[in-house]
Amino acid sequence: MTAIPWLTQLQENGYRLTEARRAVVETVQGSTHALTPLQVFDLARKKYPALGLVSVYRTLEKLEELHLIQRVHQPSGCQAFISAGSGHQHLLLCQNCGKVEFFEGDDLEVLTEAIARRTGYQIKEHWLQLFGLCQNCQ
Amino acid sequence: MTAIPWLTQLQENGYRLTEARRAVVETVQGSTHALTPLQVFDLARKKYPALGLVSVYRTLEKLEELHLIQRVHQPSGCQAFISAGSGHQHLLLCQNCGKVEFFEGDDLEVLTEAIARRTGYQIKEHWLQLFGLCQNCQ
DNA sequence: TTGTTATTGAAAATCAATTTCAATTAGAGA
DNA sequence: TCTCTAATTGAAATTGATTTTCAATAACAA
Ligand SMILES: [Mn+2]
Ligand SMILES: [Mn+2]
Ligand SMILES: [Zn+2]
Ligand SMILES: [Zn+2]
Numbered sequence: 001m002t003a004i005p006w007l008t009q010l011q012e013n014g015y016r017l018t019e020a021r022r023a024v025v026e027t028v029q030g031s032t033h034a035l036t037p038l039q040v041f042d043l044a045r046k047k048y049p050a051l052g053l054v055s056v057y058r059t060l061e062k063l064e065e066l067h068l069i070q071r072v073h074q075p076s077g078c079q080a081f082i083s084a085g086s087g088h089q090h091l092l093l094c095q096n097c098g099k100v101e102f103f104e105g106d107d108l109e110v111l112t113e114a115i116a117r118r119t120g121y122q123i124k125e126h127w128l129q130l131f132g133l134c135q136n137c138q
Numbered sequence: 139m140t141a142i143p144w145l146t147q148l149q150e151n152g153y154r155l156t157e158a159r160r161a162v163v164e165t166v167q168g169s170t171h172a173l174t175p176l177q178v179f180d181l182a183r184k185k186y187p188a189l190g191l192v193s194v195y196r197t198l199e200k201l202e203e204l205h206l207i208q209r210v211h212q213p214s215g216c217q218a219f220i221s222a223g224s225g226h227q228h229l230l231l232c233q234n235c236g237k238v239e240f241f242e243g244d245d246l247e248v249l250t251e252a253i254a255r256r257t258g259y260q261i262k263e264h265w266l267q268l269f270g271l272c273q274n275c276q
Numbered sequence: 277t278t279g280t281t282a283t284t285g286a287a288a289a290t291c292a293a294t295t296t297c298a299a300t301t302a303g304a305g306a
Numbered sequence: 307t308c309t310c311t312a313a314t315t316g317a318a319a320t321t322g323a324t325t326t327t328c329a330a331t332a333a334c335a336a
Contacts, residue, residue, distance in 0.1 A: 014313095016301085016302050016303070016313060017303090018301080018313095018314065018315080019315095020315070020316090021314090050315090051315095051316085052315070052317075053293095053316090054294085054295095054315080054316065054317085055314080055315065057292095057293065057294080058314085073265075078211060092253060092257060092259055092261070094259065095262065101259065103256075105252075106249055108244075108266075111244055111245075112268060115230060115241050115268065116270070118241075119239050119272075120272070120273040121232065121239065121270040121273070122270045123230070123268050123269070123270035124270045124271065125268075125270075126266065126267065126268045127267040127269075128246075128266050128267075129265040129266075130250060130259075131261070131263050131264065132254070132261035132263075133259060133260045134258070135258040135259070152282095153283095154282060154283065154334070155334095156332080156333070157284095158284070158285090159283090175323085188284090188285080190284070190285040190286075192284080192325085193284065193285075195323095195325080196284095
């Protein structure tokens, strides 16, 4: 719920703790919606008006590198980021407001094995994403 | 196997049949790999050297609009296109060479209903994509 | 064959993302 | 606390993909 663990992890990986980073981290960490770099910029500038857009890109890059955030692919575009789920998880996205939920417990073993057999592919991983309307947007 | 149905469908939708379009359509229609606009350009120019990159973008736009091609999302980027599957299908992609296979027969009913109940979302659709290595690339 | 209008490719414009750079600042060590 | 240095900053320039503009061309209906 707090941004401190992310800031700590940045520091533990040799990155310095700055105002710009703090603003970006607090913005992304606390969001229940996937945010584009520009959206992060607009929100984070409220916390730290001197922030430059470049620092948003640079911080997002580091957060992705540390697997603290992940890119969200949508029909409307693939530039948005959200706090990464822990372990093997999948996304459920609201088509209207972009609200994100994680879920796990899909069981694709049987399916992937059948497809591997039929196609001759060696299957390594999968993407599963659900789209719909959140309670607010129905 | 032939590009004629696509060309016919373009014509039926009021679009004229030109050399540029024919070259792009033949290139994309016949490919087993997802192709970026630039890859389409390079391949289609062999058929029609006067082709401009702009016409590639414009033709891909129309083919997507008619649901003859679909965008392919990958960790490495989301600009590539492939012939669209018919009906409800999913993709299996080779992580090495980009070869694409379609499959169907996933059964996510139980899963999506459980998640709908738990999250309160009304689930409308899903994306399922498998990644691996094709026979050639293993 | 003719006329209209969609389509073309080249060039210019746009837009997001990246790189460059000189000034600033975090934070390690004294 | 003070000093030093390398990381970080935001502005500006650059890049690269995509879109728009435009005058010339060509598809195709009549
Ligand atoms: Mn899974
Ligand atoms: Mn399905
Ligand atoms: Zn919503
Ligand atoms: Zn392959």
